Amino acid sequence: MFTDDELDKIKAEAFKKFANGKPVYQQSAAYFLMLNTGLRAGELCGIINSDIDLENRVIHLQRGVKEVHVRDGLEYVPKLEVKVGKLKSKTSKRDIPLNDTAIEMIQRLREEVYLGEDKPLIPDENGNFTNPRNMRNRFYRILDAIGLPHKGLHTFRHTFATRLINGMKQPDGSVKSLTVKQVAELLGHTTSEITEIYYVKRDNSRLAGLTDSFNL
Numbered sequence: 472m473f474t475d476d477e478l479d480k481i482k483a484e485a486f487k488k489f490a491n492g493k494p495v496y497q498q499s500a501a502y503f504l505m506l507n508t509g510l511r512a513g514e515l516c517g518i519i520n521s522d523i524d525l526e527n528r529v530i531h532l533q534r535g536v537k538e539v540h541v542r543d544g545l546e547y548v549p550k551l552e553v554k555v556g557k558l559k560s561k562t563s564k565r566d567i568p569l570n571d572t573a574i575e576m577i578q579r580l581r582e583e584v585y586l587g588e589d590k591p592l593i594p595d596e597n598g599n600f601t602n603p604r605n606m607r608n609r610f611y612r613i614l615d616a617i618g619l620p621h622k623g624l625h626t627f628r629h630t631f632a633t634r635l636i637n638g639m640k641q642p643d644g645s646v647k648s649l650t651v652k653q654v655a656e657l658l659g660h661t662t663s664e665i666t667e668i669y670y671v672k673r674d675n676s677r678l679a680g681l682t683d684s685f686n687l
Contacts, residue, residue, distance in 0.1 A: 472630040482616045496613060498593050500579035505627040507573040509658050511626040512603040513537050519557060521588040530567040536600045553602045563659040632666060662667060
């Protein structure tokens with residue numbers, strides 16, 4: 472997962488602008504939309520503008536994008552193409568709640584480029600669905616610029632899950648967290664065990680000193 476320091480550095484670099492006001496990096500708000508929703512890269516690339524209901528603060532996830540090998544009959548050929556189709560599983564087709572930051576990121580993406588309600592939220596240069604690999608490569612440019620090792624876009628999803636389960640400090644000083652089951656549903660996992668095993672790094676620092684009064 473990403474640390475707070477890493478996220479601060481990534482955000483500062485990702486939203487840099489040239490002297491003329493144009494962004495240095497394309498569609499950087501997409502990474503922070505992932506961070507605040509737990510979306511997979513392929514899920515994010517498959518969103519069209521009409522899937523988004525800002526009034527009710529939700530994305531209706533309908534499809535995904537992935538890169539696949541081209542077939543020539545039964546044989547694979549050394550060529551890849553972008554395929555738009557079904558999501559990873561039945562539970563992947565879900566409604567994604569949007570917090571204030573997620574809504575801000577959607578608005579930023581639309582300010583950068585908006586081609587219509589039936590077009591992708593994150594279109595490529597031709598107005599088609601963006602290849603998740605291209606998003607990843609652009610993200611690597613940001614990491615290279617700030618001297619951080621390459622981590623995949625899935626790290627945003629891991630960070631989202633871990634933060635929600637371990638808890639986040641609220642303005643009043645309290646810590647708010649979600650159950651593993653709730654986070655599993657947000658991520659579109661078939662079982663909460665998948666979330667627990669593969670996505671969550673427990674914050675064990677809060678266990679320090681808990682047994683000091685229990686000398687057996």
